[in-house]
Every structure is written in structure tokens, then in C-alpha cells.
Amino acid sequence: MPGSDSARKLTPREFKRMRILRAAIEVFARDGYFSARMTDVAKAADVADGTLYLYFDGKEHLLLSVFDDVLERFIDQLRQEMRRLDDPVDKLKVMVRLHLESLGRDRALAHVLQIETRHSRKFMRLLSRGKLGEYLSLLNDIVKEGQDLGSFRGDVNAGLATNVIFGAVDELVNRWLLSDEPGDLTQYQGPLLKMIFQGIVPCEFHEGAAG
Amino acid sequence: MPGSDSARKLTPREFKRMRILRAAIEVFARDGYFSARMTDVAKAADVADGTLYLYFDGKEHLLLSVFDDVLERFIDQLRQEMRRLDDPVDKLKVMVRLHLESLGRDRALAHVLQIETRHSRKFMRLLSRGKLGEYLSLLNDIVKEGQDLGSFRGDVNAGLATNVIFGAVDELVNRWLLSDEPGDLTQYQGPLLKMIFQGIVPCEFHEGAAG
Amino acid sequence: MPGSDSARKLTPREFKRMRILRAAIEVFARDGYFSARMTDVAKAADVADGTLYLYFDGKEHLLLSVFDDVLERFIDQLRQEMRRLDDPVDKLKVMVRLHLESLGRDRALAHVLQIETRHSRKFMRLLSRGKLGEYLSLLNDIVKEGQDLGSFRGDVNAGLATNVIFGAVDELVNRWLLSDEPGDLTQYQGPLLKMIFQGIVPCEFHEGAAG
Amino acid sequence: MPGSDSARKLTPREFKRMRILRAAIEVFARDGYFSARMTDVAKAADVADGTLYLYFDGKEHLLLSVFDDVLERFIDQLRQEMRRLDDPVDKLKVMVRLHLESLGRDRALAHVLQIETRHSRKFMRLLSRGKLGEYLSLLNDIVKEGQDLGSFRGDVNAGLATNVIFGAVDELVNRWLLSDEPGDLTQYQGPLLKMIFQGIVPCEFHEGAAG
DNA sequence: GATGAATGAGCGTTCATTCAT
């Protein structure tokens, strides 16, 4: 797909920016955001300390940029995949799959996104109002669409359902990150979706189990 | 029930320990763990800086103690409530209710437990191996019990189901924490349980939706 | 004179404060304010780096404190000497003498007061509005008193005369500071006063020389 | 007088040099020498950062060049004016007038010459040994000439008298610089000269006042 | 000559922790 946005050649500036972002991911994942030193990021990116500040406003901005950059690309990819699909059920499946695949493929990145970017309420708000909000909004749209079509139960608030779904996926990734023998993250996709779709109680008992 | 753990009078030492823990919760919630200064915790607890170190090993241990102390009491309470119940469905309901009630009652505490204690992988591991693990284990027991009795579907790995349930509740608390107009956290109990029990897809479509 | 303010024993805190101020004078004079490093001041005062900040708000405040502390004592001394005198001419003589003596006695201090504290307009304003203003005001009072009594010519604005006198003394100190073989600063007292009192033009030519 | 130094057309290089010097004056006056950044000087001069170093050896040399350039022209002008005059009294009058006029006309320049160039002993020595020394030497010559002719009192060391005169003028300029409502600097010329010529004590009291 | 992206040395300040009283 020559000429496509994601394939076009990077300018030297963009290239160096990417190098720094990648270095930040590695160093932040290895040492933790707070313990990580800017000078180590610079070393990992093979640039001088001062160069970091030609591309980013500071340490915090660097962390935020890791998050936003990655999520931006992820959301783009998601949007493209969504276009091909009609069934909200399928959309949800794809979304969960991509989520697990993306993070499962890059443990350092997952670490930064799941843990280091959540070190403070202030930072979490920043994320929620940025790309993360966009992502949740995408998920929310799918839920609502499913409810409109009758594929998803309509007696649960869509926003809450969105949170529950995200929370389930998110926690799974967290456990995978904390595990000593992680294995393949995507292996959980099937059971996870089953839980999300069908819950934990078999249909025949639904009456009695209703909250 | 004289002499019971929770009702007996606190020794002066225990009392001061509690004062420091409470001060830590307030200060960590207000300023964030990393920005918070030990001297401010001391001030809030109305003790000298050095006194903190007579009760805790350091800043990190103080944070850990907040977590463990609170969870210990929560788990005790949970165990007592569980004893009265037989039905795993009821147990799960109670567990979720207590979870939401406990955190909904004390926003500063919720903030510290949900956000500040998760600032690094190292710390999260510490939690997982401590009281948090115990809590998850309790939840896991309920799930397995439900599966054994047939109340919960047996075709999903219990550990994964546990994670999904915990993740759903946890994320809900997070959203509540980040919200500007929080409202009452317990209001979500019903819908949340519905999601956990029945999933998002109505029974009649379960075949097609299976992951 | 036991019990007098200046002779009373210093508290340990005051003593350490003085030690730091003295160290600052030496280091600022030796390296210049901007090149001087706080860690060197600390070393010279034989305290830890952080201790400086228990006594002063920062580097700039330290410099300001050197100035204000010294001038405060100088002004006190001046006020006491003034009390014994009636003749403004005598007062001016004493003032100039004390000025030259105080600085001539301590070259490092003179260096800091004359040069390092004047590194920026902002800082000079700070000084002018502080103790330096008080000092100039004292000088101004003497000039006005002399004019009222007829000892000083009344056809020159007192403020301007004050500036001229101060400028003359100040510049003399500056030249002494920049000189490689300084000699005794007080040796200039007589000629300086002659210039201030009588100007450069002999009386018989005053008509023609008037500006 | 075509071809004269001050009137001939500037080469492009000289022109750019002047632009940089002017930019330096503005930026140094606005931000202070130490806070000022070379990149801001470059911006103000509308050249690239690196270009500054094609015309000056560095930041310090730039400041020194501002001083020397301005003083060189000032001294040239002074020498020309002196040529027309015989009376040392007149020469002194003209010198003071030109001094006040030159600085009164350009407050940014005055700021740099009076304050920013005096930030350290090392720099002040540099000035004293350069153009400033030349200027003081010029003043000294006038004083000595006046003493030889009997117009100025001979019982005061010429060097000291020079310092006193310079100090008086210099301090006046300083006060004007620090004032919030400066007004016209040249208004002080008359009274200032009166002080310099006649001192502060009326002739009839000279005996008693002699230092 | 002119550019401006890259360099990297340098430092004021903070704050968790200690320990003499």
C-alpha cells in the first residue's frame, strides 16, 4: 500500500522523534517513570540530553506523548477495521482482539500504558480527556449501536457497560503484566468475550441472579 | 462481644498509628503519593517527622500499610458476612456491595487504594502478593464454588472470571474517582451485577456471540 | 557593656546563620555571585547543602541577607554616633569615616556590597527600597539639617546633593576595590571630604564657574 | 567632510555588526545580561544564532563590545568638542553635559552601561583597562589642566578628584535609571556642576569644614 | 558567509531519612 499515511517515509525529525519515544518506552518500562532519568532516555535514544527538550516539553510531556502517539495509531487502525463490519458483536470482538494483540505484542509498551501513565489522578484525568476518552467513546458507540439493534441488552446503561467491558479487558492485561510467566495475551480473548457477552450465570438462572 | 478485635480499646500506640495512617490517606489523596512530603503527613498527624519512622519503615511502607490495613479489615468483614450465606450468587452480591460501599464512603481512601498504590509495577506486585491477593483469592473461591454448584457457568476458567469481575468493579470505582460530579457509588451496584451475571448479550443470541 | 544588643551571646541558630553569611561573603567575593555555587558556600560554612535552605530561601535571598544584615548593623552604629553630634558638618565627617572604615576593614565584604549586589536592575531596586534606602535617607537628613542651619548651601536640591555625596564615596570605594595595590581606604577621607565640602573650584572663581 | 569616519557608508558586515550590537543592548536591558539568552539577541537582530559568533567571540565579548563601541564613539565626540575649548571649567561642563545627554537619550543603553557591565569584578577591571580607563584619563587631564592653570584647587590629588567627579555623575545616572518616573536626565546638569565646582559648604565656612 | 539543530556540562533545590538531645 505505497503512499499510505502509515507507510510514507518519515522525515529525519519524525524519525528521531520516534527513536526518542521508543527509548522512553524502554526506559520507563525498565525503571519506572519516576525512577527513570531523562539522561538514560537520551542515552537509549542515542541523543544528547538537551535534544530531548527539542522534541518534548519535559519528562511528563514525554510520557504523555508515548501514550497519545500509541493510542492515536491504535484508534486509527480500529476505525479502519470497524468500517468493514456491521454487526456490533463482531465489532466488539475485533476491538478486544486488537486491544489484546497490540499490548500482547509489546510488553514494555503495555507496561507503560497500563501502569506508568496512571501514577496520579492528575495524569489519569489528562489521559481520560485525551486519546483514552476517544477510545472509550468508540467502545461506547459500539455498545449503543448494539443496544439499538437489539444485539445487546438494552436494560443496562451504555456508559456503565462500556466501563465494565473496558475494566474487564484492562484488568486482564494488568494480570498478564504482573505475571511471572506471562504467556500469550491473546489466548484469553475467547473466554474474555464469553464473559463479556454472556456473563457468569447460565441463562436458566438469570431470573434469580438479577442484581 | 468484649475483647473482640474490632471493638477493644486501642492502646496509645495503636491509636497514634491509626492517626498517622489516616493522615497519610488524606495527604496522599490530596497531593499524590510522589508529591506528598513526609513532613506534611507528620503535620497532619500532629506528630514530629521522626515519629513517623517509629511506626513505619519509610514512605513506601507507609503507603503499603495504608493498603494492607484497610484491606485486612475489609477482608475480615467480608469473611464474617460470607459465613451467613450459602448461595455463591448472594456471596458475590454482598462482596460487590461491600466493595462499593467501603470505597464510596471514603473518597480519599478510594483515591489512595485505586491510584496511588499502583504507581509502579514493583508496588503492584507487592500488593498482589499481599492482601490484594487474599481478596482476589476470596473472590476466586466464590467463583469456583458457584461453578461447582452449577450456579456459575463452568466453561470459563475461574481465575479469568475472577479477573474480569474484579476489573469491572475496579474500573467502575476508577471512573467514579475521576468524575467531577461523583454521586453515590453504590447506585451502580445493580447494573454492575447484571453485567457480571448476565453479560451484555441477551440469552437468545448467545450461540452466535460466543467468542 | 554587658547585656547590650550587639554583645549578647548568640543563640546556636544565630551563630550558624552568621557562619553561613560569612561563608557567603567569602565565596561570593572569591568567585562572583553567579559563578559561586551553593555547595561551595555550604562547604565554607561547614554545613550540608540543605542546611543553607533552613536559614535562607535560596541563593538570591542569601545575597540579599548579606547586604541587609551588614547595612542594618552599620546603620545602627551610625545612628548611635549621630546622637552625640550636633553639627551636620561633623555628622557628615563621621558618616564618611565610618563608611570608609567599615568597608576598608573587610575587602571581601566590600566586594560583595559594591559589585555582586548590583548585578541587575531588579536587585538594585530591591536594595534601594531596603536598607540602602534607609542609609541614603539618613544622609539626606544630614544634608537637609545642614541646609536649614546654613552650614550647607541651600541652593542645591538636597536629594541631588545626597546622591552626589554618596556617588563620590561609592566610586572611591570602587576604585579601591579594583586597584591591584589597594592601600588603606581611610587615607582618602580627608581629600574626599574637602571635595564634598568645597568642590573643585576655589572660592574666588565661584561666580564664573557656576553651572 | 566626506569620507570621515562617522559619516562614511557602512559595509554590509559593519551594518550587521551594528544591528547585533543594538539588539544586544535592547535584550540585555530588557532581561538583564545573565537572564538574556543569545538566541533572543539573535532573534532581535534577525540573524541565526550561529551568526552571532561570526561577529563576536561569545556572550561576554558581545557585552564588552557594546561598551567599548559606545564609549569609543563617545570619546571621539568628546575629543572633538574639547578641541574648541580652552578653559578647563568649560571642558568639564561640556563633558558632564555630553555624559548626561548621551545616556539620557537612550535608556536601554544607559541601563547596560551602568548596570549590566558591572556584574563582576573581573568585568569591571576589563572595562577600567579599556575604554572606560581612557574616558577617566580624559577627565583626569582636564582636572590636572585646571589645577595647573589655577582654575581648580591644587590641594587635592587629581586622581581622587577625577573619581569623585565621575562618581557623582555616575550615581546620578544610576538614580535616574532606578527611578520609576525618570524625567529628563539633563535637568540635573546645573546643580550637579554646582556641587562639583563649589561643594556643599558655602565659602565663608570653608575653614571649619576642611576635612 | 549564514544557518539552526544538536550538544552536554553544569547547578539550585528538594526531601526522605537519621540521630543527638
Next chain:
DNA sequence: CATGAATGAACGCTCATTCAT
């Protein structure tokens, strides 16, 4: 036990200067 003054290691960031183009 309690205190709080003192410690000193640690680091993000700036900016004068350089040099490949």
C-alpha cells in the same frame, strides 16, 4: 518514646557554543 534540625544524594532542565550543510 518523641523530637526536629541537619543531612547530602539525586536530577530535570537550560543555554552558550559548535559545526555539518
